Amino acid sequence: MHKFIEYRHFALILLVFMVFVGCKKKGEDPNQAQKTGNAKLDQLNARIEKSPKNADLYYARAEQYFELEGYDEAIADLNKAISIDSSKVDYYHLLADAYMDYFKSFKALKTLETAVMRFPRRIPTLLKLSEFQMILQMHKESMKSIDQVLQIDPQNAEAFFMFGMNFKEMGDTARAINSFQTAVENDPELVDAWINLGQLHAALGNAIAGRYFETATRIDPKNIEALHARGYYQQSIGDLKGSLATFRKINRIDPKYAEGYFNAGLLLMDMDSIPSAYEKFDAAIKASPVHIQAYFYRGVAAEILGKKQQAKADYEQALKLAPDYTKAKEGLERVR
The missing domain is CATH 1.25.40.10 (Tetratricopeptide repeat domain)
Structure with missing residues (x-):
């Protein structure tokens, strides 16, 4: 759910980029699906x-x-x-x-x-409604829907998870943590609740966050969201090698996951391994040809490596996808 x-x-930033460049082309050609054969x-x-x-x-x-x-x-x-x-x-x-x-x-x-x-008593439907209400920032309505679930099943872990998501969106960290904690007490296999507990504790600077991410990846070792969250956390605490290993693992599991390559590229840039970073940004672009930041950072890596024409082409492509991308404009001016 x-x-x-x-x-x-x-993946909010990537989603905004995709919508901006019209990656999905929703509504442009309503008969497109009929033309596929x-x-x-x-x-x-x-x-x-x-x-x-x-x-x-x-x-x-x-x-x-x-x-x-x-x-x-x-x-x-x-x-x-x-x-x-x-x-x-x-x-x-x-x-x-x-x-x-x-x-x-x-x-x-x-x-x-x-x-x-x-x-009216179908729990997955009530949970789906609460999810959509939360996405639309109708938090009061979402929590009413969750209450209906708990009237039917007072121990429903998904309902407490949804409480946690609403509180998290509303900025009530303490109640969000309590809700996610209740969710995992009722269902210790609820990976997304462990991820959110890790993220909230990481934001508070609590070292226990690492344990929550470890738990999530232990429950589901191939869960991309859990691994991504763990890799990001490792990066945030300065464990660059550990983070790099995590993102590499992600792409062994899913070779088409562009964010894995992209984050590995950023880490390699921080580690001054520019040729390897260039390769990772290149892989990210192959996995997602509209990944604006990957074009920009591949351009940065190319510029550092003295590949001015390649850098110029990458900055130009980033600007085609996002004309107001200031850093890409600055990069293009440099290589010109």
Whole structure:
């Protein structure tokens, strides 16, 4: 449930960059998903033509459109599925996700409110509603939804986790820590709660933060969010070698995770290993061709290495993606 939350908090800067440069192209071409020649879509189109009143087929096609970021088509299919069979809660959940990812947050919220009215004691739906309310900074409403969960299941760890997220967003660190602590007491395997405990204690300068990050990575050794949080913490306390090892581990697990390469590059820059840093920024760009900061820092590394033309090209590319990027402007002036 809360991976959605963690992504938006954990990679906020990158997400802003992606939205700024139009990486997802939401809304630019509502028929784009139909032009892919996707085999699964072709099969579903044929099946729907034969069985036009089968709600599950519309839901299955909506899932495909959602994956392809064809949000108009996904929303249309989900509304069709609900009109045929309004008893399937998964239809509402995916419709809410499609609206949210399509920047139609009001409709996303209303969809989940409708779902809760239809399924008032379904805990995953109440938690999802509280999550969306929190994202939209409706903290009072979010906590009311959590209270409904606890009336049904007083020991629900996810509910206490959501309390923690709300308090964290509201700046109430003490109550956030207490909530996350209760969450892990009720579910010791709740990795995201351990991560948040580590982050909050790290912000307070408490050495115990390291134990929380270690616990998170011990519970799930391949959890990218947990490893990233641990690597960032290690960097913050000056353990550059430990942090570098953690980010390298991340990219062994997920070779396409651009932030792992990028953070490793920054660490190598701090360690004066410029050629290796250049390679890491290069890998980050290959993993994410719209990673603005990776272009900038690859430009910095190239400039230090005397590769003026490469530096110039990287600064120019960073400015194409973010025209107001002051550091890139300054870098371009230097190499000119």
